[in-house]
Amino acid sequence: MSELEELLAVWLPRQRWFSGKGIPIRRLRILSRHRLLSAGDEGPDLNLLVVEAGQRGTYSRYQVMLGSRPPRALPADLARTAIGVCQVFGGRAQVVYDAAHDEQLTRLLLERFAAPTSEGRSEVRFRTVPGARVHTGAPGRLLTGEQSNTSLVFGREHVLKTFRRLWPGPNPDLELNTALSGSPYVAEPCGWIEADLPGSPTPTTLAMLQTFVPDATDGWVLATENVRSLLQGSSPERESSFAEEAALLGRTTAEAHRALSQALPTDVLSPGEISDLADAMIERLAMATAEVPELAEHAPRVMSAYSDFSRVDEPLPTQRVHGDYHLGQVIRPEQGWVLLDFEGEPTMPVQDRRSLSTPLRDVAGMLRSFDYAAGYLLIGHPGEPDLECSARAWAQHNREAFCRGYADGGGIDPEKHLTALRAFEFDKAVYEVLYEARNRPNWLRVPLDSIASAVAPSLPG
Numbered sequence: 080m081s082e083l084e085e086l087l088a089v090w091l092p093r094q095r096w097f098s099g100k101g102i103p104i105r106r107l108r109i110l111s112r113h114r115l116l117s118a119g120d121e122g123p124d125l126n127l128l129v130v131e132a133g134q135r136g137t138y139s140r141y142q143v144m145l146g147s148r149p150p151r152a153l154p155a156d157l158a159r160t161a162i163g164v165c166q167v168f169g170g171r172a173q174v175v176y177d178a179a180h181d182e183q184l185t186r187l188l189l190e191r192f193a194a195p196t197s198e199g200r201s202e203v204r205f206r207t208v209p210g211a212r213v214h215t216g217a218p219g220r221l222l223t224g225e226q227s228n229t230s231l232v233f234g235r236e237h238v239l240k241t242f243r244r245l246w247p248g249p250n251p252d253l254e255l256n257t258a259l260s261g262s263p264y265v266a267e268p269c270g271w272i273e274a275d276l277p278g279s280p281t282p283t284t285l286a287m288l289q290t291f292v293p294d295a296t297d298g299w300v301l302a303t304e305n306v307r308s309l310l311q312g313s314s315p316e317r318e319s320s321f322a323e324e325a326a327l328l329g330r331t332t333a334e335a336h337r338a339l340s341q342a343l344p345t346d347v348l349s350p351g352e353i354s355d356l357a358d359a360m361i362e363r364l365a366m367a368t369a370e371v372p373e374l375a376e377h378a379p380r381v382m383s384a385y386s387d388f389s390r391v392d393e394p395l396p397t398q399r400v401h402g403d404y405h406l407g408q409v410i411r412p413e414q415g416w417v418l419l420d421f422e423g424e425p426t427m428p429v430q431d432r433r434s435l436s437t438p439l440r441d442v443a444g445m446l447r448s449f450d451y452a453a454g455y456l457l458i459g460h461p462g463e464p465d466l467e468c469s470a471r472a473w474a475q476h477n478r479e480a481f482c483r484g485y486a487d488g489g490g491i492d493p494e495k496h497l498t499a500l501r502a503f504e505f506d507k508a509v510y511e512v513l514y515e516a517r518n519r520p521n522w523l524r525v526p527l528d529s530i531a532s533a534v535a536p537s538l539p540g
């Protein structure tokens with residue numbers, strides 16, 4: 080490996096968005112590198128790298144936005160983002176760092192959208208949506224938090240989401256946001272960055288530029304504030320006030336699903352295909368149990384739900400769906416809920432995430448999230464049965480409200496598909512067990528407890 084590759088092999092696994100945590104990187108290769116921007120002779124430069132990390136024989140691609148400056152020219156406030164000192168494009172040694180923190184560079188990045196050059200044959204292209212206006216001038220402020228990607232907010236105008244794990248072809252987030260463009264359910268897409276990468280016949284999406292939705296709070300924050308205040312003994316009206324939000328979210332979800340089904344292909348799952356889907360769930364359960372042995376004691380209960388699902392003999396409509404739907408993926412400005420992040424589950428291969436699925440998968444994801452909001456607040460209160468009872472009642476109340484809103488909004492009635500819904504909820508909970516074990520071991524109890532306490536298919540009510 081080159082000097083830079085060695086440095087990146089150490090830096091990459093420490094990043095929140097690195098999806099291969101816990102498995103050593105055996106080999107790291109820079110697949111492509113482009114000097115995107117240069118602010119002058121003394122830098123800084125913005126270099127866009129696509130690297131391939133090899134772990135246990137599988138190779139994953141990641142995007143790294145690398146800032147570089149002459150040594151000793153790194154401002155003090157960027158020192159903590161330094162990766163090391165090495166040559167980037169040959170020539171003099173440079174200090175290299177995470178460019179997402181460098182406002183001088185992120186400001187220039189936005190300007191490239193406003194003034195796309197004639198870069199038709201360039202390997203990295205900035206694209207703007209016809210008719211979209213890009214407002215420049217503000218630096219990109221890095222959004223912190225538990226993110227799978229890296230998002231930069233420019234004033235109150237735009238968000239640039241740079242995709243970290245790269246998969247060949249169009250990114251589903253861009254694809255579905257574009258399909259819903261003009262609707263009130265999404266932030267308007269304004270542009271994207273794409274590149275031709277080795278081994279991929281179609282351009283790969285590197286980043287997506289959207290309008291910023293100002294004065295919005297995300298659903299996870301709203302829900303956990305509500306359940307927390309309830310647990311602290313505030314009045315029951317506060318519980319019902321969130322149920323109204325949950326019902327509106329259900330309705331909005333149904334409307335967004337309908338808009339997606341009108342804009343993009345649809346199909347129907349035959350009973351045979353349903354049985355194949357149940358087999359895939361069983362496989363995922365086996366994989367997760369091998370990595371998280373605590374799952375084993377609950378496996379019979381989960382298997383029985385999958386087995387009931389495999390015998391469902393009525394066709395299920397399918398379409399493009401969100402794929403990783405939870406309270407952290409929806410924000411609430413004054414005018415209503417807005418859906419974000421249509422990328423699907425970050426670790427799933429992109430061809431699976433782009434395939435058609437039943438909208439019940441998203442319904443199940445959001446129902447799990449109400450359980451999560453309650454379960455998360457119980458982490459610090461083990462062995463408090465009254466608290467547990469109130470938190471679970473909160474979750475149930477909001478799950479019911481969401482399902483009612485979904486059916487009222489014209490979606491398929493979740494109450495009429497309890498067997499399928501239960502299987503999808505378990506499948507999501509199994510995914511969450513793996514996700515938490517790899518990323519937030521302190522949270523592992525949340526999905527495990529849900530699996531342990533799930534009762535017969537009586538949801539909702």
Ligand SMILES: Nc1ncnc2c1ncn2[C@@H]1O[C@H](COP(=O)(O)OP(=O)(O)O)[C@@H](O)[C@H]1O
Nearest residue numbers: 226227228238266289290291292297407419420
């Ligand atoms: N267009 C937007 N307007 C306002 N906030 C946004 C917008 N897009 C993203 N955000 C904020 O950024 C967070 C992360 O965005 P998301 O697309 O879910 O990224 P990731 O895939 O990294 O989780 C969201 O929870 C939300 O708070």
Ligand SMILES: O=P(O)(O)O[C@H]1O[C@H](CO)[C@@H](O[C@H]2O[C@H](CO)[C@@H](O)[C@H](O)[C@H]2O)[C@H](O)[C@H]1O
Nearest residue numbers: 225226227403405406407424425447448451511
């Ligand atoms: O980074 P993404 O938002 O794309 O999704 C991943 O991370 C999520 C956590 O940040 C994770 O969601 C799980 O935790 C949420 C609370 O933090 C909870 O609302 C969700 O219901 C639960 O699944 C998501 O699964 C993962 O793909």
